[in-house]
Amino acid sequence: MSSGDAFDGDGELAHGSFEVQHHIVASEESSDISRHATASGAVSIAPRQSEIFAKAVQIGGGTLRHLDSSTRGLIWLSNSRVDEFDSVLANHPQLTWVQLPWAGVDAFSEVLRRHARPDVIFTSAKGCFAQPVAEHALMLALSLLRYIPRRARATSWDSTFLGISLYRKNVVIIGAGGIARELIRLLAPFDTHVTVVRRRPGTVSGAHLTVTSDRLREVLPEADVVFVVAASTHETRHLIGAPELAVMKSSAALVNVARGALVDSDALVDAL
Structure with a gap:
């Protein structure tokens, strides 16, 4: 991968060009979530768009669309806009998969507790860094x-x-x-x-x-x-x-x- 995006100091996605040469190192606590798969549907990227994540969704066989009632997956690309993230989850109860931007999720802990449901899978970037x-x-x-x-x-x-x-x-x-x-x-x-x-x-x-x-x-x-x-x-x-x-x-x-x-x-x- 030769071009894409990076995160700035505020946890926001910053656009730029960089080379990715690293591989995921999974911890022993990592698990295969495929067996927890729920209803299929489109994936949205928020609160801003990202070419590299859009390509990743498409390569993985997913369908991208703007966030609406048909969206089932959400890739959230901000570690600072927590209140907005909370509102998005509250207004879109149909979401069944949410990907967070960092390995650590402490910034989202209260929001995750509020929106925890058996039919929703929350994943992080654990192992990516x-x-x-x-x-x-x-x-x-x-x-x-x-x-x-x-x-x-x-x-x-x-x-x-x-x-x-x-x-x-x-x-x-x-x-x-x-x-x-x-x-x-x-x-x-x-x-x-x-x-x-x-x-x-x-x-x-x-x-x-x-x-x-x-x-x-x-x-x-x-x-x-x-x-x-x-x-x-x-x-x-x-x-x-x-x-x-x-x-x-x-x-x-x-x-x-x-x-x-x-x-x-x-x-x-x-x-x-």
């Missing part, structure tokens, strides 16, 4: 370990900050979804020891150790790099706070590519 986000997270970690921000601002040579190698370091990944799985794959050449912290018991392929979130403080003291990639929920708010930061090494790198709410910003500033 795993590869680029994991790639970005690794870049941030390497940048911190090698003091790139400090060196980029330097005006003279300074051998004080030589940097730290990622090879054979202890890595803690908080979250076990698609981003975590892709991170594990990217970290493999560095021969790191990976510990995954997840909500429910169970192993994660490629991880050396998997623990539940109640053991987070047990594994943080040995971490050289901590990646935060968990979903934003009421339970994960300030998952990294003063107690967690206090047990981490002063040299540890903390990389949060999840929602900002997972890290207590005030506690982080105090720790720094």
Whole structure:
């Protein structure tokens, strides 16, 4: 795919040209929704049109039309116009499938609760951003370990900050979804020891150790790099706070590519 659209900082669809080279990385919680298929019908794109999504619908065998009483599927392309989304769902009870723009759906949580019905399937972009986000997270970690921000601002040579190698370091990944799985794959050449912290018991392929979130403080003291990639929920708010930061090494790198709410910003500033 060589051209299409991207999302701007406000969660709106911005038009432009870009190349897509990534593949979906499904988490173990992903499921095949085809068995839940309901009445067929046309698909609408709102609150604005998008050439790339229109092509995707057509390639998938769907029929596009403007939102009306015959529409059965809705692709919603805004993460900020929540009230409008709520109104659309209320005025179009015939909808049986709704696709949301991001992997996370916390912005829509109240609306989804209001409109939850057995005959309506809500889907998100979970897994679609795993590869680029994991790639970005690794870049941030390497940048911190090698003091790139400090060196980029330097005006003279300074051998004080030589940097730290990622090879054979202890890595803690908080979250076990698609981003975590892709991170594990990217970290493999560095021969790191990976510990995954997840909500429910169970192993994660490629991880050396998997623990539940109640053991987070047990594994943080040995971490050289901590990646935060968990979903934003009421339970994960300030998952990294003063107690967690206090047990981490002063040299540890903390990389949060999840929602900002997972890290207590005030506690982080105090720790720094």
